[in-house]
Amino acid sequence: MSTLLNVEDIHTYYGDSYVLQGLSIHVDEGETLGILGRNGMGKTTLINSIMGFVPPRRGAIHFRGEDITTANSFDISKMGIGLCPQGRRVFPTLSVRENLLVAQQEHDVGYRWDFKEVYELFPRLGERAGQRAGSLSGGEQQMLAVGRALMTNPSCLIMDEPSEGLAPMIIQDIGNAIQSLKAEGLAVVLVEQNAAFAVKTVDRVCVITNGKVVYESSPQELWADEDVRRNHLGIG
Numbered sequence: 001m002s003t004l005l006n007v008e009d010i011h012t013y014y015g016d017s018y019v020l021q022g023l024s025i026h027v028d029e030g031e032t033l034g035i036l037g038r039n040g041m042g043k044t045t046l047i048n049s050i051m052g053f054v055p056p057r058r059g060a061i062h063f064r065g066e067d068i069t070t071a072n073s074f075d076i077s078k079m080g081i082g083l084c085p086q087g088r089r090v091f092p093t094l095s096v097r098e099n100l101l102v103a104q105q106e107h108d109v110g111y112r113w114d115f116k117e118v119y120e121l122f123p124r125l126g127e128r129a130g131q132r133a134g135s136l137s138g139g140e141q142q143m144l145a146v147g148r149a150l151m152t153n154p155s156c157l158i159m160d161e162p163s164e165g166l167a168p169m170i171i172q173d174i175g176n177a178i179q180s181l182k183a184e185g186l187a188v189v190l191v192e193q194n195a196a197f198a199v200k201t202v203d204r205v206c207v208i209t210n211g212k213v214v215y216e217s218s219p220q221e222l223w224a225d226e227d228v229r230r231n232h233l234g235i236g
């Protein structure tokens, strides 16, 4: 399996605040990677570094073999990394359809995702295409956030805590959507505090504590390791 995304020993700061302290991860083509860790450990900062929002001061990030360490966010998105941000971030006053439309990227040759395909994945969005996004339920807004990321036609989809604040049945719907994306070969990075959800969904997990990867294994191994669960995830 070839490496799609490679984050090598990155060091990322907010001003003087030293957050990522030599963090490395990789994602293979078609792989689903779970990134776990408690509040404030650096998960979103890792995403901010990958997407070019807060580039690392040291270390390197490669996507499809190209160095994107200092690339801008727009180019990174065009190269095929799609982001479904923490807190959903849909435009509340725009309709569902308009939210999808503004996320769409021009493609010269074939594309996979357009309105029709997003509505097939999430029929509830199709039923509510003309409705203001701000009037959707939390679960529907999360589906829209995933749809917006897909409209960029990514080869790697990064999702930052998609289960946050959602009821178990809706989390299941999001999990099913991830499974079908995975089945068609899309690489997915799933950042989660909900470890129970992540381990059911991904192929491999990394645990981040204090800006470093402190543990990496199969989801089954992680779930069986009480020490890691207690010390690094706060569940026991």
Ligand SMILES: Nc1ncnc2c1ncn2[C@@H]1O[C@H](COP(=O)(O)OP(=O)(O)OP(=O)(O)O)[C@@H](O)[C@H]1O
Residues within 6 Å of the ligand: 014, 017, 019, 037, 038, 039, 040, 041, 042, 043, 044, 045, 046, 086, 193
């Ligand atoms: N814009 C910012 N400016 C300064 N410090 C920040 C900023 N964003 C995050 N931090 C700090 O960086 C550290 C890592 O935050 P980060 O958002 O990456 O954590 P996280 O693992 O995503 O947490 P959560 O699970 O709560 O989303 C925290 O100490 C946080 O307070």
Ligand SMILES: [Mg+2]
Residues within 6 Å of the ligand: 043, 044, 045, 086, 160
């Ligand atoms: Mg976060």
